[in-house]
Amino acid sequence: MLKKQLAGEKAVEFIEDGMVIGLGSGSTVFYTIQKIGELVKKGLRIQGVPTSQETTLLAQSLHIPLVSMDEVDEIDLTIDGADEVDRNLQGIKGGGGALLYEKIVACTSRKIIWVVDESKMVELLGGFPLPIEVVPFGYKQVVRKMEEEGCHPVLRISNGSPFQTDGGHYIVDLHMNKIKNPENLAEKLQKVTGIVENGLFLNCADQVIIGGQDEVKIETR
Ligand code: DER
Numbered sequence: 001m002l003k004k005q006l007a008g009e010k011a012v013e014f015i016e017d018g019m020v021i022g023l024g025s026g027s028t029v030f031y032t033i034q035k036i037g038e039l040v041k042k043g044l045r046i047q048g049v050p051t052s053q054e055t056t057l058l059a060q061s062l063h064i065p066l067v068s069m070d071e072v073d074e075i076d077l078t079i080d081g082a083d084e085v086d087r088n089l090q091g092i093k094g095g096g097g098a099l100l101y102e103k104i105v106a107c108t109s110r111k112i113i114w115v116v117d118e119s120k121m122v123e124l125l126g127g128f129p130l131p132i133e134v135v136p137f138g139y140k141q142v143v144r145k146m147e148e149e150g151c152h153p154v155l156r157i158s159n160g161s162p163f164q165t166d167g168g169h170y171i172v173d174l175h176m177n178k179i180k181n182p183e184n185l186a187e188k189l190q191k192v193t194g195i196v197e198n199g200l201f202l203n204c205a206d207q208v209i210i211g212g213q214d215e216v217k218i219e220t221r
Contacts, residue, residue: 007211024080037062094131094199
């Protein structure tokens, strides 16, 4: 079985009947959502809060009952993927362009589990380019500022045009190679006008399920 599938499917063991579940985005949580669909068919009663249009369509195809963020006061458990995770379970997300809605859902979740294959586990964050979500109006100012800060920004392009998130924003990927102090960087990015959100998910995940060769490991923060 694929490492992503091992991790993704393992996560459903943490789901209880009656829960409100944040449904993440990406190719690993894809397997979680598939498994949830099977369990719903067998009678599992949950309500899903999707973090992207892509996840909405997938969940709908599996007849998973969905509610919007504004119909719930709290989310019991969010299961999502991640692009990089360090030993303190600090992470980079946004590779799929869903970071803003994922972070909004994460902030309302009582518990967060990330599902990853073992290649996502790193000593230091930054090998994966850090996505930042930027308002299209005046985005070149943000790019220029990131250049001045030495963050090596690259506007994400899709089919020859700037990639657009579900929220209608652009994504700029910061090719930093190593992020020695994620907290400091997050603080700096939050102060830049025009940056809506960044892909540093700090002190967020409670557990990470790591798919390896024929086995899964669970790290707890
Ligand atoms: O955008 C994200 O943060 C997604 O969760 C995604 O990038 C996770 O990666 P995956 O597709 O390898 O699971």
